Amino acid sequence: MNGKTSIFRLLTLGFGYGFLYLPIVSVVIYSFNASAMVTVWGGFSTHWYGALFQDQQVLNALGLSLEVAFLSATIALVMGTLAGYVLARFGVFSGRTLFSGMVTAPLVVPEVIGAIATLLLFVDMKELIGWPSSRGAGALAVAHAAYTLSYGAVVVQSRLADMDRSVEEAAQDLGARPWKVFMVITLPIISPALVSGWLLAFSLSLDDVVTSAFVAGPGATTLPLYVFASVKLGVKPEINAIGTIIVAVVATATIISGVWVTHRERSRMRSVNKLREEELQAIGSLTAA
Amino acid sequence: MSDGPTHGAKSFRLPISGRLLVISVPYFWLLLFLLLPMLIVLEISFSEARIGIPPYQPILQFVENRYLEIKLNFGNYNYLFTDDIYVSAYFNSVKVAFFSTILCLLIGYPMAYGIARSEPGQRTVLLMMVIMPFWTSFLIRIYAWIGILKENGIFNNLLLAVGLIHQPIAILNTPAAVYIGMVYGYLPFMILPLYTNLEKLDGSLLEAAADLGARPWKTFLEVTLPLSMPGVLAGSLLVFIPACGEYVIPSLLGGPNTYMIGTQIAGEFFLNHDWPVASAVAIALLVILLLPIVWYQRLEARNRGGAG
Structure with a gap:
């Protein structure tokens, strides 16, 4: 690589990352602004964080958001794991094309369409069976899970496709029932995929605006809905504080998982290298003989 | 991807009833919460609006308790094609999405290329830095642009301070702000698949091209770019x-005259309470996107088939 290309590379990466991080950095900086005027710097202050934790509306919205995200991520995990398992292991069955189409559709269909569809379903369901009567946390959790289960299913499916099947087969040959094989062998092996699937569904639900805006009944204000409504009226310093807290949580989680992944990769590399060395030695001893 | 025969051989590990149960639980869920809602949208898009609860006339009705009457109303669709606002909203949505895609490609490709050419250690960090904003609240990140782009915002203050402009320029609530937000x-979403593709690129091909005397630019155009087309x-x-x-970006950054389909559906639904027209708008959007969606699913299936 010559000098010219590496300068070009530095410039594009610098511009790109600057673009990606400028808004985030500005939110963090202005969250510590003493002035209520969002763009005029009035000195350092943590005033807005204090205001945030005393704002009952914000706290209620946060509570509802966490409840919905927890419920929906759990539903999405169970359904997504089943769907991913069916897609990875059950081969051809009648209706498979429709099934896999339905699993992947939420990944590509614009969210507004799904949101309006779910709302109309809930309206009809209320007529028929009386649920969801007020479209609160439960209804929101189901609405989110309907669309986030796809992510879980895809993660689980690809993990199952990569997995070494011989352990499962051994357990089966030793007489374990299918259910037991799944619980004792398969589930622990794919558990990292389950964790990341759950986290993905959780964070997607926690951040969702569009589906919630359509589906939520009056009174069911999630944190993003609260933010969306107040932002439409103008920039508010408290929103910067909310944003900064989210950034801090995400950054911590990303760094922890990043370190964990690198660590795992390194130890895998080490074991691969060791295998290679042994292989080379074996070949060496063979040729020597 | 494990191939056909092994699939068949391994499928009967579960007794038939257990297998049926494992399939039917997620199947039922998906039918109820994904397919059925879409059918309801389709149904309502063919119905007539009325004042009442629900605010539309059911298209299926029993007449004198004996005959099933189906009344299809194409008026909503006709309305979409004749109403100026809808025609321009569709046109505008496709236009904005198209140029945003081009801009993402122009910025994302060099970035993905740069990351893929970095040392492995750096690569992980750079990649993490692309993914992190993606996990951070989308809403907050779009909201941040209001503070940057507004009349007395960071961008205008910076330009004023440098002396490039003497009066704040209006960016917020213009199409430019929507483009910035979209990109x-x-x-x-552009960088990640491109990176996955470019990372797999065989370096020896580039060396071979260079050894044969190709200039870097020519190598890029004739080797790298064609090979990375699936990622593109x-x-x-x-x-x-x-x-x-998209709904959030135009409603926060676009002005009142930014007509896009996402905002139009919401407006028709919440402000006009015209469910049939809102449903027809949604169905029409889905029809426009059907080709790219099916295309993408094919691409995905092929990639997954090749990789597994």
Whole structure:
């Protein structure tokens, strides 16, 4: 690589990352602004964080958001794991094309369409069976899970496709029932995929605006809905504080998982290298003989 | 991908009833919460609006308790094609999504290329830095642009301070702000598939091209670019499709005259309470996107088939 290309590379990466991080950095900086005027710097202050934790509306919205995200991520995990398992292991069955189409559709269909569809379903369901009567946390959790289960299913499916099947087969040959094989062998092996699937569904639900805006009944204000409504009226310093807290949580989680992944990769590399060395030695001893 | 015969051989490990149960639980869930809602939208898009609860006339009705009467009303669709606002909203959505995709490609490709050419250690960090904004609240990140772009915002203050402009320029609530938001919001969706593709690129091909005397630029155009087309296509579809139906970005950054389909559906639904027209708008959007969606699913299936 010559000098010219590496300068070009530095410039594009610098511009790109600057673009990606400028808004985030500005939110963090202005969250510590003493002035209520969002763009005029009035000195350092943590005033807005204090205001945030005393704002009952914000706290209620946060509570509802966490409840919905927890419920929906759990539903999405169970359904997504089943769907991913069916897609990875059950081969051809009648209706498979429709099934896999339905699993992947939420990944590509614009969210507004799904949101309006779910709302109309809930309206009809209320007529028929009386649920969801007020479209609160439960209804929101189901609405989110309907669309986030796809992510879980895809993660689980690809993990199952990569997995070494011989352990499962051994357990089966030793007489374990299918259910037991799944619980004792398969589930622990794919558990990292389950964790990341759950986290993905959780964070997607926690951040969702569009589906919630359509589906939520009056009174069911999630944190993003609260933010969306107040932002439409103008920039508010408290929103910067909310944003900064989210950034801090995400950054911590990303760094922890990043370190964990690198660590795992390194130890895998080490074991691969060791295998290679042994292989080379074996070949060496063979040729020597 | 494990191939056909092994699938068949391994499928009967579960007794038939257990297998049926494992399939039917997620199947039922998906039918109820994904397919049925879409059918309801389709049904309502053919119904007539009325004042009442629900605010539409059912299209299926029993007449004198004996005959099933189906009344299809194409008026909503006719309305979409004749009403100026809808025609321009569709046109505008596709236009904004298209140019946002091109801009994402222009910014994302060099970035993905730069990351893929970095040392492995750096690569992980750089990649993490692309993914992190993606996990951070989309809403907050779009909201941040209001503070940057508004009349007395960071951008204008900076330009004023440098002396490039003497009066604040209006960016917020203009199409430019929508483009900035779109490119910003969807850039990671472009970079990630491109990176996955470019990372797999065989370095020896580039060396071979260089050894044969090709200039770097020519190597790029004739080797790297053609080989990375699947990544370009996947990234472009991942940006284009959601951008067409985007709701948050135009409602926060676009002005009152930014007509896009996503905001139009919401307006028809919440402000006009015209469920049939809102449903017809949604169905029409889906029809426009059907080709790219099916295309993308094919691409995905092929990639997964090849990789597994």
